[in-house]
Amino acid sequence: MKLVSTLEDLRQHRQALANPLGFVPTMGFLHEGHLSLVRAAKAACPSVAVSIFVNPTQFGPTEDLAAYPRDLEHDLALLEAEGVDLVWAPTPEVMYPAGYQTWVEVTDVTQFLEGKMRPGHFKGVTTVVAKLFNAVQPQHAFFGQKDAQQAVVITRMVQDLNMPVELHICPIVREPDGLAMSSRNTYLSPAERQAALVLSRSLQTARAAFEQGQRNADALRQTVLSVLAAEPLARVQYVSCADPSTLAEQSGVISQTLISMAVYVGKTRLIDNIILQ
Structure with a gap:
Protein backbone atom coordinates (compact mmCIF):
# COMPACT_ATOMS: atom_id res chain seq x y z
CA MET A 1 0.00 0.00 0.00
CA PRO A 171 -26.14 0.35 2.61
CA ILE A 172 -25.85 1.93 6.06
CA VAL A 173 -23.70 -0.14 8.42
CA ARG A 174 -25.08 -0.29 11.95
CA GLU A 175 -23.85 -1.38 15.34
CA PRO A 176 -25.47 -4.62 16.60
CA ASP A 177 -27.99 -2.52 18.58
CA GLY A 178 -28.99 -0.50 15.50
CA LEU A 179 -27.01 2.75 15.87
CA ALA A 180 -25.73 3.93 12.50
CA MET A 181 -21.94 3.95 12.52
CA SER A 182 -20.44 7.44 12.57
CA SER A 183 -17.17 9.02 13.57
CA ARG A 184 -19.21 11.38 15.76
CA ASN A 185 -20.48 8.49 17.89
CA THR A 186 -17.22 8.81 19.83
CA TYR A 187 -18.51 12.09 21.26
CA LEU A 188 -21.38 10.33 23.09
CA SER A 189 -21.28 9.58 26.81
CA PRO A 190 -22.50 6.10 27.84
CA ALA A 191 -25.95 7.49 28.67
CA GLU A 192 -26.09 9.43 25.40
CA ARG A 193 -24.93 6.38 23.46
CA GLN A 194 -27.91 4.47 24.83
CA ALA A 195 -30.27 7.37 24.14
CA ALA A 196 -29.01 7.60 20.53
CA LEU A 197 -30.72 4.28 19.77
CA VAL A 198 -33.95 6.24 19.54
CA LEU A 199 -32.99 7.32 16.00
CA SER A 200 -32.92 3.82 14.52
CA ARG A 201 -35.85 2.77 16.70
CA SER A 202 -38.01 5.57 15.30
CA LEU A 203 -37.10 4.57 11.73
CA GLN A 204 -37.93 0.93 12.36
CA THR A 205 -41.29 2.00 13.82
CA ALA A 206 -41.98 3.90 10.60
CA ARG A 207 -40.91 0.90 8.54
CA ALA A 208 -43.33 -1.31 10.44
CA ALA A 209 -46.16 1.17 9.87
CA PHE A 210 -45.33 1.34 6.15
CA GLU A 211 -45.26 -2.44 5.85
CA GLN A 212 -48.66 -2.57 7.55
CA GLY A 213 -50.10 -0.26 4.89
CA GLN A 214 -49.51 3.29 6.14
CA ARG A 215 -48.91 5.42 3.02
CA ASN A 216 -49.54 8.90 4.39
CA ALA A 217 -46.33 10.93 4.60
CA ASP A 218 -47.64 13.17 7.37
CA ALA A 219 -48.62 10.17 9.49
CA LEU A 220 -45.24 8.51 8.95
CA ARG A 221 -43.45 11.71 9.92
CA GLN A 222 -45.54 11.97 13.07
CA THR A 223 -44.81 8.33 13.92
CA VAL A 224 -41.09 9.08 13.90
CA LEU A 225 -41.50 12.30 15.89
CA SER A 226 -43.57 10.53 18.55
CA VAL A 227 -40.86 7.93 19.16
CA LEU A 228 -38.14 10.60 19.30
CA ALA A 229 -40.18 12.72 21.71
CA ALA A 230 -40.15 9.89 24.26
CA GLU A 231 -36.35 10.16 24.69
CA PRO A 232 -35.47 13.04 27.06
CA LEU A 233 -31.84 13.30 25.88
CA ALA A 234 -32.86 13.71 22.23
CA ARG A 235 -33.53 17.12 20.67
CA VAL A 236 -34.96 16.97 17.16
CA GLN A 237 -33.63 19.38 14.56
CA TYR A 238 -35.71 17.98 11.72
CA VAL A 239 -37.59 14.90 10.59
CA SER A 240 -38.34 14.67 6.88
CA CYS A 241 -40.39 12.48 4.56
CA ALA A 242 -39.07 13.42 1.14
CA ASP A 243 -39.04 12.22 -2.43
CA PRO A 244 -35.92 10.02 -2.67
CA SER A 245 -34.85 11.61 -5.96
CA THR A 246 -35.76 15.30 -5.67
CA LEU A 247 -35.69 15.53 -1.82
CA ALA A 248 -38.84 17.67 -1.96
CA GLU A 249 -40.91 17.26 1.19
CA GLN A 250 -43.94 15.01 0.79
CA SER A 251 -47.48 15.23 2.11
CA GLY A 252 -50.49 12.98 1.75
CA VAL A 253 -50.42 9.58 0.06
CA ILE A 254 -47.02 8.39 -1.20
CA SER A 255 -45.64 5.21 -2.77
CA GLN A 256 -42.04 5.67 -1.64
CA THR A 257 -40.23 8.02 0.70
CA LEU A 258 -36.87 8.87 2.21
CA ILE A 259 -37.35 9.40 5.93
CA SER A 260 -34.35 11.25 7.32
CA MET A 261 -33.55 13.15 10.47
CA ALA A 262 -31.01 15.20 12.36
CA VAL A 263 -31.19 14.83 16.14
CA TYR A 264 -28.99 16.23 18.88
CA VAL A 265 -28.20 13.75 21.63
CA GLY A 266 -26.51 15.89 24.23
CA LYS A 267 -24.23 18.15 22.18
CA THR A 268 -23.70 15.59 19.41
CA ARG A 269 -25.60 15.98 16.17
CA LEU A 270 -26.54 12.62 14.63
CA ILE A 271 -28.23 11.82 11.32
CA ASP A 272 -29.98 8.68 10.12
CA ASN A 273 -32.39 7.66 7.38
CA ILE A 274 -34.36 4.90 5.74
CA ILE A 275 -35.91 4.50 2.28
CA LEU A 276 -39.39 2.97 2.24
CA GLN A 277 -40.80 1.74 -1.06
Whole structure:
Protein backbone atom coordinates (compact mmCIF):
# COMPACT_ATOMS: atom_id res chain seq x y z
CA MET A 1 0.00 0.00 0.00
CA LYS A 2 1.35 3.41 -1.01
CA LEU A 3 0.68 6.57 1.03
CA VAL A 4 1.00 9.85 -0.87
CA SER A 5 0.20 13.45 0.00
CA THR A 6 1.18 15.49 -3.07
CA LEU A 7 -0.56 15.65 -6.43
CA GLU A 8 2.66 14.72 -8.20
CA ASP A 9 3.08 11.53 -6.18
CA LEU A 10 -0.60 10.70 -6.55
CA ARG A 11 -0.46 10.95 -10.33
CA GLN A 12 2.73 8.90 -10.52
CA HIS A 13 1.37 6.04 -8.43
CA ARG A 14 -2.10 6.24 -9.98
CA GLN A 15 -0.63 5.44 -13.40
CA ALA A 16 0.69 2.14 -12.08
CA LEU A 17 -2.70 0.92 -10.83
CA ALA A 18 -4.83 -1.48 -12.83
CA ASN A 19 -8.09 -0.15 -14.23
CA PRO A 20 -10.91 0.07 -13.45
CA LEU A 21 -9.99 1.81 -10.21
CA GLY A 22 -12.41 1.87 -7.28
CA PHE A 23 -12.24 4.95 -5.07
CA VAL A 24 -13.50 5.59 -1.53
CA PRO A 25 -13.31 9.23 -0.37
CA THR A 26 -13.22 9.59 3.43
CA MET A 27 -12.51 12.10 6.16
CA GLY A 28 -10.61 9.48 8.13
CA PHE A 29 -11.18 8.12 11.64
CA LEU A 30 -12.35 5.02 9.85
CA HIS A 31 -14.93 2.56 11.15
CA GLU A 32 -16.72 -0.49 9.82
CA GLY A 33 -18.96 1.68 7.65
CA HIS A 34 -15.95 2.99 5.72
CA LEU A 35 -14.43 -0.47 5.52
CA SER A 36 -17.64 -1.85 4.01
CA LEU A 37 -17.17 0.64 1.16
CA VAL A 38 -13.57 -0.48 0.72
CA ARG A 39 -14.70 -4.11 0.54
CA ALA A 40 -17.35 -3.21 -2.04
CA ALA A 41 -14.68 -1.48 -4.10
CA LYS A 42 -12.35 -4.46 -3.76
CA ALA A 43 -15.10 -6.81 -4.93
CA ALA A 44 -15.83 -4.70 -8.01
CA CYS A 45 -12.40 -3.43 -9.07
CA PRO A 46 -8.85 -4.79 -9.50
CA SER A 47 -7.36 -1.81 -7.65
CA VAL A 48 -8.63 0.48 -4.90
CA ALA A 49 -7.66 3.98 -3.74
CA VAL A 50 -8.84 5.74 -0.60
CA SER A 51 -8.53 9.43 0.26
CA ILE A 52 -8.27 10.73 3.81
CA PHE A 53 -8.99 14.46 4.03
CA VAL A 54 -10.93 16.42 6.63
CA ASN A 55 -12.42 18.96 4.25
CA PRO A 56 -12.58 22.40 5.90
CA THR A 57 -14.95 23.90 3.33
CA GLN A 58 -17.88 21.67 4.31
CA PHE A 59 -17.80 22.75 7.96
CA GLY A 60 -19.80 25.78 9.06
CA PRO A 61 -18.34 28.49 11.35
CA THR A 62 -19.93 26.93 14.45
CA GLU A 63 -19.17 23.31 13.55
CA ASP A 64 -16.55 20.90 14.85
CA LEU A 65 -13.67 21.12 12.33
CA ALA A 66 -10.94 21.50 14.98
CA ALA A 67 -12.46 18.80 17.19
CA TYR A 68 -13.20 16.36 14.37
CA PRO A 69 -11.53 13.05 15.33
CA ARG A 70 -8.37 12.06 13.50
CA ASP A 71 -6.14 8.97 13.74
CA LEU A 72 -4.15 8.56 10.53
CA GLU A 73 -1.91 5.79 11.85
CA HIS A 74 -4.89 3.64 12.82
CA ASP A 75 -6.65 4.43 9.53
CA LEU A 76 -3.63 3.29 7.53
CA ALA A 77 -3.38 0.04 9.48
CA LEU A 78 -7.05 -0.72 8.75
CA LEU A 79 -6.70 0.08 5.06
CA GLU A 80 -3.54 -1.99 4.67
CA ALA A 81 -5.33 -4.96 6.26
CA GLU A 82 -8.10 -4.56 3.67
CA GLY A 83 -5.63 -4.66 0.79
CA VAL A 84 -5.99 -1.06 -0.39
CA ASP A 85 -3.46 -0.14 -3.08
CA LEU A 86 -3.16 3.63 -2.68
CA VAL A 87 -4.02 6.14 0.04
CA TRP A 88 -4.04 9.86 -0.72
CA ALA A 89 -3.87 12.09 2.35
CA PRO A 90 -3.44 15.63 1.04
CA THR A 91 -3.02 18.71 3.20
CA PRO A 92 -5.49 21.62 3.05
CA GLU A 93 -2.78 23.58 1.22
CA VAL A 94 -2.70 20.97 -1.55
CA MET A 95 -6.47 21.00 -1.95
CA TYR A 96 -7.00 24.74 -1.49
CA PRO A 97 -3.82 26.61 -2.40
CA ALA A 98 -3.43 30.33 -1.75
CA GLY A 99 -5.82 32.36 -3.86
CA TYR A 100 -8.25 29.48 -4.35
CA GLN A 101 -11.54 30.74 -5.86
CA THR A 102 -13.25 27.96 -7.84
CA TRP A 103 -16.36 26.14 -6.61
CA VAL A 104 -18.69 23.42 -7.82
CA GLU A 105 -22.27 23.90 -6.67
CA VAL A 106 -25.43 21.84 -7.14
CA THR A 107 -28.56 23.93 -6.64
CA ASP A 108 -32.05 22.43 -6.24
CA VAL A 109 -31.39 19.24 -4.27
CA THR A 110 -29.16 21.09 -1.80
CA GLN A 111 -31.94 23.43 -0.65
CA PHE A 112 -33.52 20.91 1.72
CA LEU A 113 -32.58 18.88 4.82
CA GLU A 114 -28.85 19.14 5.58
CA GLY A 115 -28.44 21.87 2.99
CA LYS A 116 -31.06 24.01 4.72
CA MET A 117 -29.62 23.42 8.19
CA ARG A 118 -25.97 23.78 7.17
CA PRO A 119 -25.68 26.60 4.60
CA GLY A 120 -22.65 26.17 2.37
CA HIS A 121 -22.06 22.57 3.45
CA PHE A 122 -22.80 20.97 0.09
CA LYS A 123 -20.86 23.62 -1.82
CA GLY A 124 -17.84 22.34 0.10
CA VAL A 125 -18.79 18.69 -0.43
CA THR A 126 -19.32 18.91 -4.18
CA THR A 127 -16.21 21.01 -4.69
CA VAL A 128 -13.96 18.61 -2.80
CA VAL A 129 -15.48 15.50 -4.39
CA ALA A 130 -15.06 17.01 -7.86
CA LYS A 131 -11.44 17.78 -7.03
CA LEU A 132 -10.88 14.28 -5.65
CA PHE A 133 -12.40 12.69 -8.76
CA ASN A 134 -10.29 14.93 -10.98
CA ALA A 135 -7.09 14.03 -9.14
CA VAL A 136 -7.63 10.30 -8.61
CA GLN A 137 -9.40 9.59 -11.92
CA PRO A 138 -11.42 6.58 -10.72
CA GLN A 139 -13.87 4.67 -12.87
CA HIS A 140 -15.96 3.71 -9.81
CA ALA A 141 -16.61 5.57 -6.54
CA PHE A 142 -18.27 4.26 -3.39
CA PHE A 143 -20.39 6.25 -0.92
CA GLY A 144 -22.61 5.31 2.02
CA GLN A 145 -26.38 5.67 2.20
CA LYS A 146 -26.05 7.12 5.71
CA ASP A 147 -25.37 10.51 4.10
CA ALA A 148 -28.51 10.18 2.00
CA GLN A 149 -28.65 13.73 0.70
CA GLN A 150 -24.95 13.70 -0.11
CA ALA A 151 -25.54 10.62 -2.28
CA VAL A 152 -28.31 12.42 -4.19
CA VAL A 153 -26.24 15.60 -4.57
CA ILE A 154 -23.13 13.83 -5.83
CA THR A 155 -25.19 11.71 -8.21
CA ARG A 156 -26.65 14.91 -9.66
CA MET A 157 -23.20 16.50 -9.96
CA VAL A 158 -21.78 13.47 -11.79
CA GLN A 159 -24.74 13.41 -14.19
CA ASP A 160 -24.76 17.15 -14.83
CA LEU A 161 -21.01 17.44 -15.41
CA ASN A 162 -20.71 14.22 -17.46
CA MET A 163 -18.08 12.85 -15.11
CA PRO A 164 -16.78 9.44 -16.28
CA VAL A 165 -17.28 7.73 -12.92
CA GLU A 166 -19.91 5.20 -11.85
CA LEU A 167 -21.30 5.80 -8.37
CA HIS A 168 -22.14 2.98 -5.96
CA ILE A 169 -24.33 3.91 -2.97
CA CYS A 170 -23.83 1.22 -0.31
CA PRO A 171 -26.14 0.35 2.61
CA ILE A 172 -25.85 1.93 6.06
CA VAL A 173 -23.70 -0.14 8.42
CA ARG A 174 -25.08 -0.29 11.95
CA GLU A 175 -23.85 -1.38 15.34
CA PRO A 176 -25.47 -4.62 16.60
CA ASP A 177 -27.99 -2.52 18.58
CA GLY A 178 -28.99 -0.50 15.50
CA LEU A 179 -27.01 2.75 15.87
CA ALA A 180 -25.73 3.93 12.50
CA MET A 181 -21.94 3.95 12.52
CA SER A 182 -20.44 7.44 12.57
CA SER A 183 -17.17 9.02 13.57
CA ARG A 184 -19.21 11.38 15.76
CA ASN A 185 -20.48 8.49 17.89
CA THR A 186 -17.22 8.81 19.83
CA TYR A 187 -18.51 12.09 21.26
CA LEU A 188 -21.38 10.33 23.09
CA SER A 189 -21.28 9.58 26.81
CA PRO A 190 -22.50 6.10 27.84
CA ALA A 191 -25.95 7.49 28.67
CA GLU A 192 -26.09 9.43 25.40
CA ARG A 193 -24.93 6.38 23.46
CA GLN A 194 -27.91 4.47 24.83
CA ALA A 195 -30.27 7.37 24.14
CA ALA A 196 -29.01 7.60 20.53
CA LEU A 197 -30.72 4.28 19.77
CA VAL A 198 -33.95 6.24 19.54
CA LEU A 199 -32.99 7.32 16.00
CA SER A 200 -32.92 3.82 14.52
CA ARG A 201 -35.85 2.77 16.70
CA SER A 202 -38.01 5.57 15.30
CA LEU A 203 -37.10 4.57 11.73
CA GLN A 204 -37.93 0.93 12.36
CA THR A 205 -41.29 2.00 13.82
CA ALA A 206 -41.98 3.90 10.60
CA ARG A 207 -40.91 0.90 8.54
CA ALA A 208 -43.33 -1.31 10.44
CA ALA A 209 -46.16 1.17 9.87
CA PHE A 210 -45.33 1.34 6.15
CA GLU A 211 -45.26 -2.44 5.85
CA GLN A 212 -48.66 -2.57 7.55
CA GLY A 213 -50.10 -0.26 4.89
CA GLN A 214 -49.51 3.29 6.14
CA ARG A 215 -48.91 5.42 3.02
CA ASN A 216 -49.54 8.90 4.39
CA ALA A 217 -46.33 10.93 4.60
CA ASP A 218 -47.64 13.17 7.37
CA ALA A 219 -48.62 10.17 9.49
CA LEU A 220 -45.24 8.51 8.95
CA ARG A 221 -43.45 11.71 9.92
CA GLN A 222 -45.54 11.97 13.07
CA THR A 223 -44.81 8.33 13.92
CA VAL A 224 -41.09 9.08 13.90
CA LEU A 225 -41.50 12.30 15.89
CA SER A 226 -43.57 10.53 18.55
CA VAL A 227 -40.86 7.93 19.16
CA LEU A 228 -38.14 10.60 19.30
CA ALA A 229 -40.18 12.72 21.71
CA ALA A 230 -40.15 9.89 24.26
CA GLU A 231 -36.35 10.16 24.69
CA PRO A 232 -35.47 13.04 27.06
CA LEU A 233 -31.84 13.30 25.88
CA ALA A 234 -32.86 13.71 22.23
CA ARG A 235 -33.53 17.12 20.67
CA VAL A 236 -34.96 16.97 17.16
CA GLN A 237 -33.63 19.38 14.56
CA TYR A 238 -35.71 17.98 11.72
CA VAL A 239 -37.59 14.90 10.59
CA SER A 240 -38.34 14.67 6.88
CA CYS A 241 -40.39 12.48 4.56
CA ALA A 242 -39.07 13.42 1.14
CA ASP A 243 -39.04 12.22 -2.43
CA PRO A 244 -35.92 10.02 -2.67
CA SER A 245 -34.85 11.61 -5.96
CA THR A 246 -35.76 15.30 -5.67
CA LEU A 247 -35.69 15.53 -1.82
CA ALA A 248 -38.84 17.67 -1.96
CA GLU A 249 -40.91 17.26 1.19
CA GLN A 250 -43.94 15.01 0.79
CA SER A 251 -47.48 15.23 2.11
CA GLY A 252 -50.49 12.98 1.75
CA VAL A 253 -50.42 9.58 0.06
CA ILE A 254 -47.02 8.39 -1.20
CA SER A 255 -45.64 5.21 -2.77
CA GLN A 256 -42.04 5.67 -1.64
CA THR A 257 -40.23 8.02 0.70
CA LEU A 258 -36.87 8.87 2.21
CA ILE A 259 -37.35 9.40 5.93
CA SER A 260 -34.35 11.25 7.32
CA MET A 261 -33.55 13.15 10.47
CA ALA A 262 -31.01 15.20 12.36
CA VAL A 263 -31.19 14.83 16.14
CA TYR A 264 -28.99 16.23 18.88
CA VAL A 265 -28.20 13.75 21.63
CA GLY A 266 -26.51 15.89 24.23
CA LYS A 267 -24.23 18.15 22.18
CA THR A 268 -23.70 15.59 19.41
CA ARG A 269 -25.60 15.98 16.17
CA LEU A 270 -26.54 12.62 14.63
CA ILE A 271 -28.23 11.82 11.32
CA ASP A 272 -29.98 8.68 10.12
CA ASN A 273 -32.39 7.66 7.38
CA ILE A 274 -34.36 4.90 5.74
CA ILE A 275 -35.91 4.50 2.28
CA LEU A 276 -39.39 2.97 2.24
CA GLN A 277 -40.80 1.74 -1.06
